[in-house]
Amino acid sequence: MNDHVTATRSIRRRLIVRLLASAAILAVILFLVVQSFGRQLGQESQDNILAASVTSVLDAVTVQDGALNVDIPYSAFSMLGNISDDRVFYRIEQNQAYLTGYEDLPFAEGLTTESQPAFATEQYLGEDIRLVTASRKLSLNNQPVVVRATIAQTRNGQKQTLRQISQTVLFLGIGFFAIAMVLTFYAAQSTIGPLRRLAASVSRRGPQDLRPVESPVPSEMVPLVRSLNQFIGRLKKSLSQSEEFIAEAAHRVRTPLATVRMQAEVTLRRVERDENREALREMIRAIDESSRAAGQLLDHAMVTFRTDHLVVESFDFQVLVDELVTRLRPIAELKEIDLGWQMGKPALIKGDAILIQNAVRKLIDNAIKYSPTESSIKLTLSQGRSGISLQLIDQGIGFPEKDFELLTDRFVRGSNAQDTIGSGLGLTIADDVANAHGGSLELKNNTEGVGACVTFYLPLR
Ligand SMILES: Nc1ncnc2c1ncn2[C@@H]1O[C@H](COP(=O)(O)OP(=O)(O)OP(=O)(O)O)[C@@H](O)[C@H]1O
Numbered sequence: 001m002n003d004h005v006t007a008t009r010s011i012r013r014r015l016i017v018r019l020l021a022s023a024a025i026l027a028v029i030l031f032l033v034v035q036s037f038g039r040q041l042g043q044e045s046q047d048n049i050l051a052a053s054v055t056s057v058l059d060a061v062t063v064q065d066g067a068l069n070v071d072i073p074y075s076a077f078s079m080l081g082n083i084s085d086d087r088v089f090y091r092i093e094q095n096q097a098y099l100t101g102y103e104d105l106p107f108a109e110g111l112t113t114e115s116q117p118a119f120a121t122e123q124y125l126g127e128d129i130r131l132v133t134a135s136r137k138l139s140l141n142n143q144p145v146v147v148r149a150t151i152a153q154t155r156n157g158q159k160q161t162l163r164q165i166s167q168t169v170l171f172l173g174i175g176f177f178a179i180a181m182v183l184t185f186y187a188a189q190s191t192i193g194p195l196r197r198l199a200a201s202v203s204r205r206g207p208q209d210l211r212p213v214e215s216p217v218p219s220e221m222v223p224l225v226r227s228l229n230q231f232i233g234r235l236k237k238s239l240s241q242s243e244e245f246i247a248e249a250a251h252r253v254r255t256p257l258a259t260v261r262m263q264a265e266v267t268l269r270r271v272e273r274d275e276n277r278e279a280l281r282e283m284i285r286a287i288d289e290s291s292r293a294a295g296q297l298l299d300h301a302m303v304t305f306r307t308d309h310l311v312v313e314s315f316d317f318q319v320l321v322d323e324l325v326t327r328l329r330p331i332a333e334l335k336e337i338d339l340g341w342q343m344g345k346p347a348l349i350k351g352d353a354i355l356i357q358n359a360v361r362k363l364i365d366n367a368i369k370y371s372p373t374e375s376s377i378k379l380t381l382s383q384g385r386s387g388i389s390l391q392l393i394d395q396g397i398g399f400p401e402k403d404f405e406l407l408t409d410r411f412v413r414g415s416n417a418q419d420t421i422g423s424g425l426g427l428t429i430a431d432d433v434a435n436a437h438g439g440s441l442e443l444k445n446n447t448e449g450v451g452a453c454v455t456f457y458l459p460l461r
């Protein structure tokens with residue numbers, strides 16, 4: 001049987017790879033979203049404080065004695081203070097002319113109305129700063145004057161907070177991925193579980209178990225199980241057809257041959273001329289050969305077919321041999337051959353009883369066929385720890401000295417078998433049956449005296 005099946009990547013692995021890839025993408029998205037949200041939140045809170053600070057600075061600008069007086073309150077800057085000691089800069093202008101603070105401090109463009117401060121992120125003194133610019137209109141000596149204030153703060157504190165958030169989110173992402181990994185393995189395992197159970201239940205079956213699969217399966221597997229059941233049904237039908245065919249063919253070939261033989265024998269008794277009698281004897285011999293060949297061929301076909309589908313059952317090997325001896329004794333007695341056989345302890349064995357019976361019959365048949373009249377055949381059953389062997393010792397012509405092993409090949413007959421009818425399939429059948437059960441067939445000649453010694457060995461399963 002060809003056991004080779006081309007396997008592509010396993011479903012379980014595919015599922016794991018896909019689910020893990022999705023989990024990794026989700027973890028990265030989670031990381032990026034939370035990080036940008038944190039950055040936005042950090043910026044918004046810094047902007048709010050900067051706006052409050054610039055408002056309080058502008059509120060502190062007053063007109064005193066015909067001049068602008070800027071008395072920046074401590075609270076305007078203290079509200080900007082934080083743990084990372086961010087530096088704060090300011091610049092105040094009067095009608096776009098520098099008034100106080102850092103003269104080169106940039107200001108945020110796009111200042112529209114007094115109530116809406118503008119924000120910008122710039123570089124100042126080699127550091128990132130966030131700045132806010134707001135303005136206020138005042139009246140100085142009945143002249144309108146615009147006071148513009150810019151407050152800037154370095155962004156170290158915000159960056160540090162962002163780093164902390166990123167780190168937390170990174171751990172969160174890794175944790176999420178680890179949990180997803182465990183769930184993925186569990187999901188993949190449970191998804192392919194029904195497939196595994198189906199495969200196990202089918203492969204556990206014996207060769208004769210051709211029942212349809214009836215255990216419930218997930219809906220996706222229904223078409224597969226349905227096809228499998230249909231296939232099992234077809235196989236069952238074809239097996240029973242083959243068995244019927246073998247039996248039918250045996251019947252159809254042997255029955256007309258038996259009729260022809262009977263007619264030939266009747267005619268033989270009637271004819272008197274020697275040459276006609278000789279011709280009829282030849283005819284009867286040819287019929288016997290054909291009939292035997294047909295029988296052996298059909299037995300061989302049956303054995304070949306059954307060794308692929310062994311029907312293993314437990315039975316007493318001794319009872320099987322005993323039945324065969326009883327059945328074949330009349331044939332042996334025709335040649336006045338004594339079949340020596342004695343029942344002993346029960347010999348329980350597991351195997352296909354029909355095949356084993358067929359094999360042993362071929363061996364007893366050979367022993368009778370190749371033994372001279374008035375001889376004896378001894379059958380001994382011995383039980384060892386690993387198996388049971390049946391030994392047949394006859395007092396016949398023995399195996400030819402050369403090419404012993406070849407005698408178990410199909411249609412091979414020995415040089416000692418010229419005068420006997422046969423097709424060279426008996427030992428092939430016995431050998432095939434022994435091998436199908438993990439046993440062996442040993443052929444040798446008796447060391448003491450004449451005759452063959454055949455050992456049919458079957459292991460205990
Ligand atoms: N007991 C035996 N004594 C001597 N020779 C044997 C014995 N059994 C088998 N042989 C030899 O082995 C050969 C093969 O035996 P096998 O049973 O396969 O074929 P066959 O007896 O010739 O024909 P058939 O198919 O009708 O049995 C025989 O032709 C014979 O030469």
Ligand SMILES: [Mg+2]
Pocket residue numbers: 362365366422425426427
């Ligand atoms: Mg034979």
